[in-house]
Amino acid sequence: xxxxxxxxxxxxxxxxxxxYLHHRIDEVLxxxxxQLRHLDDYAAHWHDDPGEMVRKEDKVAIETAMxxxxxxxxxxxxxxxxxxxxxxxxxxxCRGGRVRCVIARHPRTVSSLGxxxxxxxxxxxxxxDLDHLLENAVGxxxxxxxxxxxxxxxxxxxxxxxxxxxxxxxxxRAASKWRPEVSAIASDRDGLYATREDCYALxxxxxxxxxxxxxxxxGIDTERLRSSIGSTICFALAIDDFDLLGELLLADxxxxxHASAAARCxxxxxxxxxxxxxxxxxxxxxxxxxxxxxxxxxxxYRFYHSYHTTYVDALLCAAVLSRRHHWFAPEPADxxxxxxxxxxxxxxxxxxxxxxxxxxxSGAAAALLDLCTRSIVPGARLGPLAETxxxxxxxxxxxxxxxxxxxxxxxxxxxxxxxxxxxxxxxANQTALATCLESPVTPRSKP
Amino acid sequence: xxxxxxxxxxxxQELSDSELINLAEKLRGHLTPEVINSEKQTQSFVACNPNYxxxxxxxxx
Numbered sequence: 277x278x279x280x281x282x283x284x285x286x287x288x289x290x291x292x293x294x295x296y297l298h299h300r301i302d303e304v305l306x307x308x309x310x311q312l313r314h315l316d317d318y319a320a321h322w323h324d325d326p327g328e329m330v331r332k333e334d335k336v337a338i339e340t341a342m343x344x345x346x347x348x349x350x351x352x353x354x355x356x357x358x359x360x361x362x363x364x365x366x367x368x369x370c371r372g373g374r375v376r377c378v379i380a381r382h383p384r385t386v387s388s389l390g391x392x393x394x395x396x397x398x399x400x401x402x403x404x405d406l407d408h409l410l411e412n413a414v415g416x417x418x419x420x421x422x423x424x425x426x427x428x429x430x431x432x433x434x435x436x437x438x439x440x441x442x443x444x445x446x447x448x449r450a451a452s453k454w455r456p457e458v459s460a461i462a463s464d465r466d467g468l469y470a471t472r473e474d475c476y477a478l479x480x481x482x483x484x485x486x487x488x489x490x491x492x493x494x495g496i497d498t499e500r501l502r503s504s505i506g507s508t509i510c511f512a513l514a515i516d517d518f519d520l521l522g523e524l525l526l527a528d529x530x531x532x533x534h535a536s537a538a539a540r541c542x543x544x545x546x547x548x549x550x551x552x553x554x555x556x557x558x559x560x561x562x563x564x565x566x567x568x569x570x571x572x573x574x575x576x577y578r579f580y581h582s583y584h585t586t587y588v589d590a591l592l593c594a595a596v597l598s599r600r601h602h603w604f605a606p607e608p609a610d611x612x613x614x615x616x617x618x619x620x621x622x623x624x625x626x627x628x629x630x631x632x633x634x635x636x637x638s639g640a641a642a643a644l645l646d647l648c649t650r651s652i653v654p655g656a657r658l659g660p661l662a663e664t665x666x667x668x669x670x671x672x673x674x675x676x677x678x679x680x681x682x683x684x685x686x687x688x689x690x691x692x693x694x695x696x697x698x699x700x701x702x703x704a705n706q707t708a709l710a711t712c713l714e715s716p717v718t719p720r721s722k723p
Numbered sequence: 724x725x726x727x728x729x730x731x732x733x734x735x736q737e738l739s740d741s742e743l744i745n746l747a748e749k750l751r752g753h754l755t756p757e758v759i760n761s762e763k764q765t766q767s768f769v770a771c772n773p774n775y776x777x778x779x780x781x782x783x784x
């Protein structure tokens with residue numbers, strides 16, 4: 277799709293131009309403004325449980341308010357027409373009568389349904405009546421008492437701090453209890469063993485703990501954390517999940533230091549697919565499901581299964597904008613000790629043949645392979661490509677291909693890397709089954 | 724690395740391809756593809772949805 281974006285895009289591997297990033301943020305804000313005015317029509321075809329306190333349209337409105345809050349920090353985006361329309365929509369939806377009623381009846385929803393109000397307050401749009409309702413809710417002692425995963429609590433504390441709401445002075449104690457050493461960022465993450473839930477815990481923790489890159493986290497080992505993020509970026513590429521990829525790139529971009537080789541490859545893949553398609557695919561979108569929708573519900577289906585990935589991309593661009601020259605340093609944070617480029621090329625082709633015989637079927641793997649084989653991503657291409665390939669063969673449990681990939685990287689610059697050590701251990705652990713698994717096993721037939 | 728891990732890594736190199744394939748088949752007899760993958764298979768957007776860009780257009784277009 278040729279358009280203004282094509283003229284603004286920097287070569288893959290180079291720091292993106294500021295104009296490109298601004299343009300993309302504007303594009304997402306216009307997308308949101310164009311879609312939110314249809315939200316009531318869309319929601320008529322979304323099926324929430326009648327007992328659901330936070331409906332799908334609430335989630336969309338709250339996340340739009342967050343989008344405004346984060347992108348609004350970038351000078352030049354707060355005065356546009358799309359911006360003003362979105363603020364009006366968010367005020368109407370995040371502070372409507374139903375929201376007030378639910379908060380009065382169920383004070384605990386302050387930490388979910390109330391987030392939109394807090395984001396709007398942080399944007400400089402106060403609402404004293406709703407402030408009083410929140411004070412009343414907090415006064416019950418029932419706000420924040422439910423069990424939450426730690427990053428959800430962190431999200432609420434981040435919103436509370438941003439809004440600087442006096443009603444939450446007491447709950448400020450909870451924020452001070454958050455400790456990075458007992459959070460999702462304390463453990464090493466390997467893409468080979470990753471799940472989406474693990475990855476989202478990692479990304480959300482970093483977004484809120486760093487205030488989207490505005491603050492540091494004292495005492496963390498940035499290099500080690502970046503290694504975990506890089507490994508899970510390869511997981512996102514292997515499973516073709518651009519929503520997760522965007523969040524992981526954002527997690528890398530909010531850390532101090534330079535982007536890892538995996539993050540540079542991930543950014544290049546994201547940019548390639550966005551340029552080619554005009555949009556980033558949402559991971560839950562299904563053609564078959566779309567076809568099942570009534571004609572009037574299809575636009576809402578498309579929106580619901582794409583908006584989050586699109587919003588994340590704007591948050592990513594906002595984070596990259598403030599430090600793009602540092603993040604896109606001439607060489608990635610974790611290398612490279614360059615091999616002979618031709619040797620890398622041969623290895624990349626052979627590894628790709630093992631992981632994706634007949635060629636990759638997914639958009640992310642196809643873009644990654646193309647970028648790597650044509651040396652469009654400079655520097656350490658072999659590591660991210662090999663790790664993505666390893667995750668791919670492990671996901672289909674092809675132990676022969678895994679062993680061949682491990683043999684292929686012997687003597688290369690990544691032979692001693694963490695990802696290869698993890699994959700080597702994985703293969704060894706599977707062979708332990710050879711001595712303890714009964715044989716033959718009758719495969720389970722599907723009902 | 725423990726001695727046991729060293730032994731297992733050695734074994735991983737010594738097994739023939741057919742033994743590795745047989746081992747994988749045994750495991751598949753116990754586990755569903757979803758468990759092996761650890762994630763539900765995602766549908767390939769790029770391969771299947773050439774009309775995706777309608778998402779970024781206003782409805783009336």
